[in-house]
Amino acid sequence: NFMLTQPHSVSESPGKTITISCTGSSGSIASNYVQWYQQRPGSAPIIVIYEDDQRPSGVPDRFSGSIDRSSNSASLTISGLKTEDEADYYCQSYGSDNYVFGTGTRVSVL
Amino acid sequence: QVQLRESGPGLVRPSETLSLICTVSGGSITSSRSFWAWIRQPPGKGLEWVGIISPGGSTYSNSSFNSRLTMSVDTSKNQFSLRLSSVTATDTAVYYCARRVVNYFDFWGQGTLVTVSS
Numbered sequence: 001n002f003m004l005t006q007p008h009s010v011s012e013s014p015g016k017t018i019t020i021s022c023t024g025s026s027g028s029i030a031s032n033y034v035q036w037y038q039q040r041p042g043s044a045p046i047i048v049i050y051e052d053d054q055r056p057s058g059v060p061d062r063f064s065g066s067i068d069r070s071s072n073s074a075s076l077t078i079s080g081l082k083t084e085d086e087a088d089y090y091c092q093s094y095g096s097d098n099y100v101f102g103t104g105t106r107v108s109v110l
Numbered sequence: 111q112v113q114l115r116e117s118g119p120g121l122v123r124p125s126e127t128l129s130l131i132c133t134v135s136g137g138s139i140t141s142s143r144s145f146w147a148w149i150r151q152p153p154g155k156g157l158e159w160v161g162i163i164s165p166g167g168s169t170y171s172n173s174s175f176n177s178r179l180t181m182s183v184d185t186s187k188n189q190f191s192l193r194l195s196s197v198t199a200t201d202t203a204v205y206y207c208a209r210r211v212v213n214y215f216d217f218w219g220q221g222t223l224v225t226v227s228s
Contacts, residue, residue, distance in 0.1 A: 032213065033212070033213055035213075035214040035215075037157075037215075043220075044206055044218040044219065044221050045157065045206075045215075045218055046218070047215065050212075050214045050216070051212070051214070090156065090157055092157075092215075093213075097170075097173070098159060098172055098173065099147075099159040099162070099210075100159070101149075101156060101157040101158065101159065102156075104156045104157070
């Protein structure tokens with residue numbers, strides 16, 4: 001079964017930049033679009049990146065997405081970290097006839 | 111803006127059937143490009159896609175649920191529903207309904223916690 005693996009947690013100071021990876025277990029991650037969702041405690045997820053690198057209206061341009069075919073991974077970069085960015089982040093794609101979510105990354109802004 | 115709201119019992123007995131309804135407002139459930147999904151999240155764990163239904167009633171589900179899952183749509187009420195049979199404690203989760211466009215989920219309900227316990 002197709003799986004997406006993310007680092008368990010990332011911590012950084014306000015104003016800094018972080019990058020969260022999302023690695024596909026098989027095939028090419030570039031075969032299907034990758035999305036990224038932010039989930040604050042007690043809330044439903046909201047989409048912050050769709051179709052690899054597209055930002056929905058209302059999402060700050062501090063959030064950006066990319067694909068690295070050489071490592072079969074996608075990445076979410078958050079620049080100028082703010083305390084409000086503290087949340088869980090999930091990547092999502094499609095494979096093996098399933099919509100697949102990544103394992104999730106807890107972002108802490110120290 | 112499309113809004114979704116889940117409703118249903120918060121407690122289900124083991125071996126019984128979990129039933130949830132998602133009510134869509136701010137847009138038609140028959141709008142083009144829109145499919146309607148169920149996603150769940152066990153307490154303290156990650157997101158798991160459950161299944162998806164088209165406005166015409168075509169369904170696609172996570173293979174891990176085998177034949178336990180039934181989904182339906184009621185366009186007259188702008189609602190879609192989920193039924194999961196023979197539940198166990200591992201089905202305890204927050205269940206979200208969401209709208210799917212292309213291959214991503216752009217609008218989500220607030221989620222409803224369903225606990226499976228005797």
